[in-house]
Amino acid sequence: MKVEHSTNIGRKEPAGAIAQRMGSWSLGQWIAGAAVLLLGSTNVLAQGALHVNILYVEQRIERPPVLSNLISWPEDAGLQGASLAIDDNNTTGKFLGQNYALESIVLEPGHLENEALEQIRQTLGAGPRLVVLNLPVELLKQVAALDEAQDDLLFNAQAPENTLRNADCSANLLHTVPSRGMLSDALAQFFTYRRWREVFLIEGNRDGDRAMATSVRRSLQKFGLPIVEDKMWIEDADMRRNASREVPVFTQARKYDVVLVADEDRDFSEFILYNTWLPRPVAGSAGLTPVGWSAVIEQWGAAQLQSRFGKLAMRDMTSRDYANWAAIRTIGEAVTRTESDDTQVLRDYILSSDFELAGFKGAPLSFRGWNGQLRQSIQLVHAHAVVASAPVEGFLHPVTELDTLGTDQAETLCEAFDF
Amino acid sequence: MKTSTAYHCAAAFCLSILSVNQASAHWLYVSNEKDDTISIIDSETNEVINTLDVGERPRGVTISHDFTHLYICASDSDTVQVMRIADNRIVFELPSGEDPEQFALHPDNKHLYIANEDDAIATVVNIETRQVVAQIDVGVEPEGMAVSHDGRYAIVTSETSNMAHWIDTERQEIVANTLVDQRPRDAEFTLDDSELWVSSEIGGTVSIIDTESKEIKHTLNFEIPGISKDRIQPVGMELTTDGKLAFIALGPSNHVAVVDRSTLEVIEYVLVGRRVWHMVLTPEEDKLYTTNGVSGDVTVVDVASLKAEKTIKVGRYPWGVAVLPKEHIPQ
Known part of the structure; x- marks a missing residue:
């Protein structure tokens, strides 16, 4: 089994960019910040530092051959989206005394499922963790059910199965990838x-x-x-x-x-x-x-996310990149607002009605309290343009029109969430 | 320039009007993001009298305090263009950093504070020397820019970090950050600088921040019957100098909220064009001009009656708007 295991994953990045990033942590700013008195709840300044480690877990899959020569899937789909969100969180975090690091476990295709599970189990054993999972459905269910994962907050950024939002749901597992x-x-x-x-x-x-x-x-x-x-x-x-x-x-x-x-x-x-x-x-x-995402989306300020991603990854942003980005930005937003990195505090806040995240898809993103699914609009696209955005105008809902998509509260078979 | 003929005709027409009814009209400069042009509207006839070619993806526009130059953020050209109002010529370009979106001019008429959206920095340029004075690290996607009337603070809002950053203009350093609701866009100081208003597009709110403490002291919420809350997205703001009213453009809800500043209640929602973005008040503050991004037009709102009076077709995706008072219109 080939396992890539690294902390603070390196990226292809020009030396200048790294220097600039390091420069952005300059002491001068902290001192300048500290010079102003009266720290309040909204007037935020660098105070006690908070280090937030996020674990990225991916099981690579071998794609079957397809007929067209032009269809391919980038190898780093997911990981680059996660990296961008870490950067975004850090740019915000530097004003708040928070910093974010990504630790990654990438499991190559073609090894046994129980080996992968064991590898993940050991990593999750070390106390409560914030984890973004890019796993096929069966492995994902086993990970969520591990004893070691019960104090963790897990995000599913890959598996679209409807059952995961229904009978197979798990209280420690939220979903940023849209369901089928x-x-x-x-x-x-x-x-x-x-x-x-x-x-x-x-x-x-x-x-x-x-x-x-x-x-x-x-x-x-x-x-x-x-x-x-x-x-x-x-x-x-x-x-x-x-x-x-x-x-x-x-x-x-x-x-x-x-x-x-x-x-x-x-x-x-x-x-x-x-x-x-x-x-x-x-x-x-x-x-x-x-x-869930496509390079053709440019409305709602999305052009900015696309260009930030393009600079980082040198390719277009995929739906899986977006699901990973949304998971880590969710963590960042919750840490910023609660000033905590406790998984239970974060989970409570994320599932509360106070949580919202600007996600470049129109309406703010939030989570369904009854099954942990990220509410989001879905774009209907072709190769070079967005045709429409759903919920399509005219489909109404008593709470939010976003809940006209997927399993709604009244019909869910998920019982793991107290809602 | 493709519009030169049109310009000469328009100019001749204007001159004849001016000679009869001396400068009764102001000019409004509207940037058209997807057309790479600026439309000039005459406030008397409320018609487009000229269309000028500028750099790529023009967004923020502002006029120098001596009314001689128009500054244009040409975002995709990575520059701020300086247009001489007397002859509509781009006389020079300022080093702006990458992807400039919005800016604010310091009261000294010399320092321009520019938000560089893609790079998470704010660039300070000295217009006279055309040199970059400072680049300041800010949050992700800096957007809104404001300078207090006393010149002490420059504000940058960062859309993804959800903060208003307070820059001390003497030291060109951030001295405080105020966390606001999701996706802050516009920032405006009240005339006495005691309050900073910040609109949050996705949060759907406006935060009123006390300048002294940098704390939010009040949050405005909006509700329009029959329109989903998700579509109420505050963007541009205009505050009247008499301290009585505030106008808040509510994006894809296609309405402008009018706030009574003594009670902080919304007294009216005025229906304008689609996806209303930025606005400007005329010098008399009797009319409000709004840019409507999706419908590609500008709506004129009468301030006394709070009614939309006219819609003026401009270019594609009108974004920013600035007003040139009539006494400064070139003869």
Whole structure:
């Protein structure tokens, strides 16, 4: 098993930038700050230093091969988002006498699950910790259930499973990554708004595709949109050569308004576009895609986050980077407001109605008290533009419109949270 | 320049008006973020009389205290452009640091405090020597800038750190930080400098901070029937010099809140264009001009009746606005 274990992870960064950052901690400022009297609750100055260590845990996964040569996933997706949030927290923290450090455990693909679990168990044993997890669902559930994790505050930044927000929820586990249900509800709202009522559903052959299709069926039912065709994808089709022959035949039906493709690895979905029997839009894994984050988002001040991220990582920011960024910024915001690094104090504050975080997605981000899911808008995008943002205008909710996406309080099967 | 013909015609037209009705109108300079232009509006006719090409992504605009120059934050050109008002020429550029978004001019008419959004610093430039005097580390995404009327403090708000930083202008150092609600945008001092108002876009509030203690002494909240709280996002603010009213632009709720400063109650919500951002009062303070980013227009609000009077189409994504009083309009 190859394990990368480091403290205060290094990044590719020009020497000047590091010097500048160190310069920003200059003593002069602290002294200047200390010269002003009357420290109050809102007038904040560097006081007793608070060192906040955050643990980043990732289990790398081997992605199956896909047909298109252009589809790839950055190796450091997640870790770079976490690094940026650490930087953001530190820039804020230096005025408050707080500093943040990231410790990372990155487990390479292809080793046994129990080895990974053991490695994580040992790290979590050392007292209460703040942890951001990038793990597949089964390993994630085992980590959250560890005795050593019960005093920790864990953030799920990768696993989209609806069950984690329902029957499999855990009181020490919050979720900054949107659930599949939030993503599929966003699509269903947009279909309703555009009056694309009759849906042709194509389900891929992998586990994620099955889970996505299940979530989609539930969302379409919730918003009253009929599925007129529900088909499994042809497993051995070579779409690069034959898309123009295969797809029209496969999508032959008398009537549908939109084709929805469940293909989470984006293996074949890109080849459905423009090849459908009827000339109809494609949505889901290709075409119009629901995302937690994308490089095309620039509204709500997002351009600034995008450019900060671009400078740090030399690539575009992905949904997983965003989920990691949001988790660590949540910790930073809670530490700033409570002036504490106690996991229980932070958890209470984060789940309270006082907590809100500006997340460059319009409405402030907050957490659902009944299952620990981060409330957030979902963007519907294509390669170069945002098409719409959900909750789509007109979908109302008595508490916040953001709760029209995903599992709502009345329907949740999660019982681990006192709410 | 693509608008030169238009300009000459407009100028001739204005001159003829001026000769009849001597300088009855002010000029408003509106920066159009996505068009790389400045629209000039005549406050008498409330029409665009000229459109000028400037640097990339112009945002903050302000006029020198002697009314001879317009300063323009050309964010994507990484510069502050200085335009001579007499002939609309960019006469020089100031070293601004990267991605300048907003700035504030010190009462000495010499020092410009610039927020460098991408770099978490504020740059202080001496306009006369065109030199950077200081660069000060601030929080993440510095945005709003204000200088107190007595010149003692410069304020930077940082959007992601959620702070108002107090810079001592003598020492060019931060001396205090006030934590406010999420995503602080604009900062404005009252005329007597006893209070600093800071708007929080995502928090949906305005913090009124006591200058002496640097503590929040009051928080304003807003509520518009039929509009979700998430859409009420305070951005730009204007305070009347008589101390009676405050105008708060509420972003995507498309309304401007009018606050009675004696009771600190909202007395009116005025419907304007879409995503209202920044505002300016005319010198008489009888009209308020608002930039509406999404609808690409400027709304004129009558201060006495608190009614929107007219909407003026400008360029794409109007952002900042500054007013040139009529007595300083070039002849």
